[in-house]
Amino acid sequence: MIAFLGLGNMGSPMARRLVAAGQKVTVWNRTRKELPGASVADSPAEAVSGAEIVISMLSDPIAVAQVAEAAKPGLSAGTIWVEMSTIGPDAVTSLRGLLPFDVPLIDAPVLGTVGPATEGKLRVIAGGETPDFERVQGVLGVFGTVHHYGALGAGSKMKLAVMAGQLSVQVLMAENLAYVQRLGLSTSDYFDLLDATLLGAVGQRLRPVVEEGVPETRFKLALAAKDLTLATDGPGEVQTLTAAARDRFAQAAEAGHGDEDITGIVPAVLELP
Known part of the structure; x- marks a missing residue:
């Protein structure tokens, strides 16, 4: 059983x-x-x-x-x-x-x-x-x-290492999209061009969020903040970029986005002044 x-x-x-x-x-x-x-x-x-x-x-x-x-x-x-x-x-x-x-x-x-x-x-x-x-x-x-x-523990270490990179990239993309908007550029053109880069797959995942809105929750944004907290509080040196991504996710959760899908980090960052 x-x-x-x-x-x-x-x-x-x-x-x-x-x-x-x-x-x-x-x-x-x-x-x-x-x-x-x-x-x-x-x-x-x-x-x-x-x-x-x-x-x-x-x-x-x-x-x-x-x-x-x-x-x-x-x-x-x-x-x-x-x-x-x-x-x-x-x-x-x-x-x-x-x-x-x-x-x-x-x-x-x-x-x-x-x-x-x-x-x-x-x-x-x-x-x-x-x-x-x-x-x-x-x-x-x-x-x-x-x-x-x-x-024992190797699985948890590997999971945090992967999540630290994956979630940090989503914050990077969200901030990059805010930059694109401040420059007065077309986000559609930006995503089209991004397809030719190493970030193409990330762009394909986040493009619908920008154009259609945040999808049904598959993984709560608040849990992403928790994962990044574990990744930066654990063994080894603090990863500067991961710590910054952790803070962005924490800000988004505190602003009321915690129960949204993790891709909600994009509109959450775009809302920031």
Whole structure:
């Protein structure tokens, strides 16, 4: 049996894929949610009782720690915990210390949004001991392509490295578009010319935002601010450009854009004086 903790924008389609794959699934969410084909538990401890695998997909390090603490009374020796939230390597280390020693831990954040989660096309970025990873590799394959990058914490480190670059580029593009507008240039012409550069793919993603508006939320802007905070607070030197992007996302969230899709950073920056 698999216990799935957290049925947010990403957790719900991921849990549904497990059910569709024929797995016996028990789910828990802070606000009770039904999931067709799955049992619904009233507490994390109830959800994990008797589970061979526990998967957590929650919003931030605090939520993960709280849920893990609440789940501990129901855990059994040999149950393996797969942490799929984006919480950073420090929080993964803290989670390892919180769980019983006989409950192995894999960190396996994902790259992708709601669409890929629904279609089983996520990239699962895993870290942990090889025997533990091999135990859950088949289950993780239900979500998409699975990559194992090394010891515990390696998955979280790789996820933050990718997000730091990806999100910083979106802020760069938003500020560049504001510059284009101040120059009195056509944004349409700008995007056409951008297609001939290394930023062409980013431009294709953001052009509809400028021309049609922010799409339905696939990944909350506030969560992007959280990811960049983790990336700049973690090990290693602070990345200057990433820190600036973090501040832009934080500004946008504080200005009321937090629940919008991350591409909402474009109009948020364009609104700035």
